[in-house]
Amino acid sequence: MAEFDLKTKNGTEGIEIINLSNGKIPIQRKQTEINFSRRFDNNSDSWIEKSIKLIWNEKCKNNDRLYNQSKFRFEGIRKIDDNQVVINLGLTTYMELIGTNCNPFGKQLVVYGTQSFNSKRSCLADPLGVGSLLLTSDSKFLFLKRAMWTGEDKGKLDRPGGHPEPDNVSTNIRTWTEEECHLPKNRLRIREEIFDSVKCEIRDEINLPLESLKDPLLLGIVRSLERFGRPSAEFLVLCSLTSKEVEKLYLKGCQAEADESVGIVFLPEEKVRGLDLDQSIWHSLTDAACGAIELYNQCYSSSPNQP
Template identity: 40%
Template sequence: MDPDITLLLQCPEPGGWSQDRVQAELSPDNNRRPLPKHEPTIAAAWDSRRRDKPWLFNGAKFRFHSARRRGELLALRLGLTCYRDYLGTNWSPEAPALQRRGLEDLGDSQAYMADPLGVGAMMFTADHSFVFLRRSQEVAEAAGQVDIPGGHPEPKEAVRDVPEESIRLDHLSPELVVRELFASILGEIRDEVNIPLESLSSPLLLGIVRNNRSAGRASAEFYVRCGLTSEQVRERYLLGGAEAHESTNIIFISQQDVLKMEEASDMWHELCPSAKGAVKLYSLAHPNLD
């Protein structure tokens, strides 16, 4: 296994988990444990980032704690976190020490990490290729690397009339959280690649991957079919979507080449960890998908 990733969870059933087979278990017990001596470091790291990139904002995120199967269902244990805490823990130079401390104190290497849940999509075109994006040098994470469409589900989309900085777990319902998880990956494809939602299939959750470059941050990886050909997708991408600034180029890789990418492609070494995890999960699941 590539050291950049850990496969945390793989769907055991053909085709992946559909939305109706995923549940959210929300609890404050799933939040990051604060470590008093490290909290000033988090604040200082955020202030430094904001000076360099003043457009950054501290959005609320879902924190991934763990997952468990309940018969044919998948239960995701989620809390709340924020982008500021993510940069100050998972991306801190002290992240390895925080993970060791978590193991020593609580038997959980991630206990003191923000671990916001990400999402990514293996998007399969009508002519049997997958879509990858070259990330811009302006993004805060993995600048210049090759990724799949993705981002984060947003707690603010699962509540109404609550300011983002005031969102609490008791404002959220498990059903709306799961809906946002599945809707968010379609929204990311729309905004990053400029693909209309009506051209996309319902997402299937392939599994969850930990990004070891960012101290174990988890990402939910999906499979989504697109009704457009590669050339049609390219034309849409070049028109520019709402988040066109996040990437500089679109790359199409055939299904056959994706399946042997880890062993035989220089592209593998250019991939972000979450993209590596998505490719790996797809390679394990593809006989039941295509």
């Protein structure tokens, strides 16, 4: 499992990449295990909680569409062998994301976490995001232009994505005992939520039927250094529809999250795989999208649509 920092072409501080495939095929759902424990929650203190709340309230004054919700916290990932990975997860919240990874306050928390808990990441929310490079049947990748009201990356080009939701696993997940956290059936439910959320985000953002999407393939993990290592799991999803069919469905505008984007852009697979994109495109892309493209290039030397 290769880990390295990469200076992206979009002008930000760069990204950290965890490549799970080492140049081989991506990781399938059945090859992924979950280690869920509240020991992996972010550490906090009363003064940290108060600061985060103040940051959140200020953000909500300027954006009444923000709402707080539980998220899975990414603690780390490891490979058992070439065919199996384990993802360590705890719980955090969207409010803590906005108040830590997405705020200069995060820099202070890196120092505090290092001094108090011997880990620079211990006080950061680090919620696990998911994103997908969606490849149409005519070999074009789809990117969304994010709406200006969204909490992150306003106006940027991004791959479809979001967060797996703990409440979809169980509304009582926050009160699970450690024994319940480690039950095989509960770990399986979390894994299914992570992989299913990838397809659901595509459905809700682009208006594609789930049956048109193949099961997501995990390419790796991307951390945005500009957001103190904010993590996202990046996937490849193959679609049975052409780009024109996808565009027609998107333009209907009846999808659940239609207001999160203001348009779509298709980029040829061979140009994405060859990193042969105009500078204007690179500067428009989010860190996560740049990382997903890099991971895709490390996994594929030819289009997966080829027979």
